[in-house]
Amino acid sequence: MTIQYPVTRRDDSVSDTFKSAAGPAKVVNDPYRWLEEPSSDETKAWVEQQNKVTTEYLSKDGDLTKRLESELMERINFAKFGWTRRRGDRLFFDKNPGLANQSIIYMADANDPSKEAVLLDPNQFSTDGTWSLSSMSISRSGKLVAYGYSKGGSDWVTLKVLRVPDVIGGPVEILEDTIEWVKFSYPEFDEKEQGFLYARFPENKQLSADEKGTETDSNINQKMYYHRIGEQQSQDTLVYQSTTNPEYLFGGNFTNDNKYLMVHISKDCNPESNLSIITNWNQVIYDKTETEFKEIKLITNFNASYNYLHNVDGKFWFHTNLNAPMNRVITIDLPAKEGDALNITEVIKEREYLNQYAHYTSQKLYVVFLRDVQDVVEVFELHGKLIRPLPLPAPGCIGSLGGLHDSPHIYFSFESFTYPKTSFYLNTNDDVMSVFREPNIKNFVPTDYECKQEFYQSKDGTKIPMFVVHKKNFVANGQAPVFLTAYGGFEYPYSPAFSLNLIFFVDKFNGAFVVANIRGGGEYGKKWHDAGRLKNKQNSYDDIAAGVEYLFEKKYTSADKLTINGGSNGGLMVAACTNQRPELFGCCIADVGVFDMLRFQKFTIGRHWVSDYGCSDEPEQFDTLIKYSPLHNVNANKKYPHVLLVTGDHDDRVIPAHSYKYISELQYQRGNKPDQTDPLLILVDVQAGHGAGKPLSKRVHEFCTKLTFISIATKSKPN
Structure with missing residues (x-):
């Protein structure tokens, strides 16, 4: 079949000059530069x-x-489950009942999961299904949900807040809170549920709502804010920024004892990050006895990854690749003052295969290893002693372990190339696993x-x-x-x-x-x-x-x-x-x-x-x-x-x-x-x-x- 391609205009006058370490500078033509203007x-x-x-x-x-x-x-017309989270006696989970364009968020009675009701249906966001749910954070009590949606596949996210009904099936209240210009950030509720952390970029006043996602401008100058429920975005409190490094991105999480705010600073897509600890969050945000945040810059040289797991007062547990390319778990003591040498103790040493991540709950560490591209899960005491391995149903991989740090309830998924994604429940009191939900796929026999x-x-x-x-x-x-x-x-x-x-x-x-x-x-x-x-x-x-x-x-x-x-x-x-x-x-x-x-x-x-x-x-x-x-x-x-x-x-x-x-x-x-x-x-x-x-x-x-x-x-x- 002979194809008549469209004639694409070439502009051979457009070029760039690049310095080369191997010889003289090189001129590189770019005749299709005009195609960088999508609109x-x-x-x-x-x-x-x-x-x-x-x-x-x-x-x-x-x-x-x-x-x-x-x-x-016809083959995919079956109920598909993703994540599950428990808050008190309520379960929150996403499910596509069959052929919905977007998965739907449900809530159910944890003691009788068959009692379920729709909490949020992203299919109602748009008639063609091109608006999607991009982020979701459930408050500790399960009474509030902050969620983000995007339009037409764009990375730009609008954050909203809903109030969870007291009874399953009751009316859901969507609050007036609206947060714009969010990208690469997820809301993080504070312990008292007065608001949440998030990061956003400056408003682009020249970009209309319909044009979001078609622009090519660099995303710089992200800042972290605290939004108090019921207030306007313009009233949000600036928590963190970098005036000298506009390309930095920020993420925040509160420690399990609610004493500190951890600020993670990334400069690129590598896992290595800087880490700061804000020590007076409560005094500034809740008590209002202080007006400025006090920061201890714990890590300032992007020397490793530091994923927070737990802390006891000033001792912090991290999953890290510090001097360990296959990763390990360490503790770091909070220094008396910024700049003091860090006291680092190894808790779980590096192995010859990858330590992917760890999850802290119920005074234990649940560690997911990757051995020849297949997951292995082991349970450790907080100070590093192996308690037991967790047997998985087959060679494959598990989804993120989801659970609060002081709750015995963990839900996760397991799957492989021939094992359909299945939801499991784990009780941390005895570490016994059981199938929670499994799919029923037509005309598919794994064997x-x-x-x-x-x-x-x-x-x-x-x-x-x-x-x-x-x-x-x-x-x-x-x-x-x-x-x-x-x-x-x-x-x-x-x-x-x-x-x-x-x-x-x-x-x-x-x-x-x-x-x-x-x-x-x-x-x-x-x-x-x-x-x-x-x-x-x-x-x-x-x-x-x-x-x-x-x-x-x-x-x-x-x-x-x-x-x-x-x-x-x-x-x-x-x-x-x-x-x-x-x-x-x-x-x-x-x-x-x-x-x-x-x-x-x-x-x-x-x-x-x-x-x-x-x-x-x-x-x-x-x-x-x-x-x-x-x-x-x-x-x-x-x-x-x-x-x-x-x-x-x-x-x-x-x-x-x-x-x-x-x-x-x-x-x-x-x-x-x-x-x-x-x-x-x-x-x-x-x-x-x-x-x-x-x-x-x-x-x-x-x-x-x-x-x-x-x-x-x-x-x-x-x-």
Whole structure:
């Protein structure tokens, strides 16, 4: 099928000059700079033309997308549960009863969970389901809930407050409190429930409500405030800011004894942070006997991560990577005065495998380890003595342990690639676990599937883990369609979570899906992360290439049957690997990817990714970035496989211009070459952002659109 791509205007007069550590300064052209203006008429027309070309191409397979949507919708029409929290005799939980666009927040009687009622239904926020619940904080008594919602997939959040009814099913009161310009912050109630902490950016008076999420301005000058219930946002108390470092972000939490406020200060996406302790919160906010906050700057050099667990008076327990790349638990005594040497004591020492996080409750520490990308949970006394391991139902991963520090009730989820997400209850009095809620999925029998963890060698000899999931009757003859995905960034571990979408792919294509745990992620702690970031970023892409060759060697698939897909940093991975080794893939789908590695830091929150990627303003880092930046490394002399970029017009995390510019360069360099018989396409979703909060209907449609593209690309007809 011959494709007539839209003519994309090039402005060859636009360029930047970068200093290089390897030689003279380099001039780099940027002919599509105009596509960085998302609201311009020219950009909007370009998007419309590109979407038309993509839609027409996908229609060559008739109504396949609609058929797949119908089947997948039927498969996912079951009650799906997420988190559960207990406050007194009330349970709060989210549930999608079937096919709702957004999960609904319920409350129930803890002694009889069948007695439940809707507390907050985000599906009522908008008629098309594109407004979503983005954050939620329940006060200690369970009488107040602060929640945040976003529009069209944007990271911008509006905070509201509701009063919980005294009886289940009673009327819910939405208070007048409204907080705007919040991003990357979650409300934190104080002990007396007079208000909550949050952080916000300065108001952008030139940005209308409808334009939120389409802007590209850098997000700087965040400040932390305290909002008192019933007051206007303009009356909120400024708690913390940095006048010298406008890029810093702030988070706060109150200590378990309510004596102190912990302020966490981050400068980028690394877990290392500074830490301050406000010692007179009660005197300023409640007693009003003092007017200024007293701060002890405990950590000032971003030397490690410090996740607060508990304190007894001036002794604080932290989960940290201080001198421990696999993490450990320590205590730090509050110094008599700022600047004194810190008294640090080890409580749970570092192991050879990752200590992911710890949760304090009932005078015990519940620690979740990650051993070869599978969770292990152990219970310790407060001073570090092992009490017992907690047996999990199968190899897999658990969700966050949810419970108050002095409550015996913990709720958490467990899942794996073949074990659907199931809710469990744990009583800390005896540490006995029991199933709380489990899903009932139509036409899914877990024992029909097999999940294998395999290890392969990368280019430099490093052993890389990989999960392969398929039906038990799978035949490894090199002809099966395979869906490969990975992330490899920001110390994020790609743990074995259940995905009915990927199971659906396995079923429809008689194939397999593969997750490669490449370097740059957090599967093996800080060293694994460091091995795939900054000057080592190429290791991530070498890991993918080696993994693909391993799949070929083991005859799982072949190049013409292999699809690679990833989102955000994973989208970067897809594009970089496609540029470098296009012959390895039959189909490449990159979602909301970072593709312009020379300018990403100039937009919205991009400055914080410098910790993983580096910055083109630094000569040595420029020399690294220019070698793999997808926009600047399109291979004009090699045939590309089927390429589809997917982005959203309200993505204010990775702005859509990354995708706009990269596909333009792909089409310019390869679109009219005689050997380029496979399409180079982009699909721009309207009223959609980076992915969080996307309505169920949009998510299903997008995935089934990808399946149609895969079907065409790999010549594999779904059954």
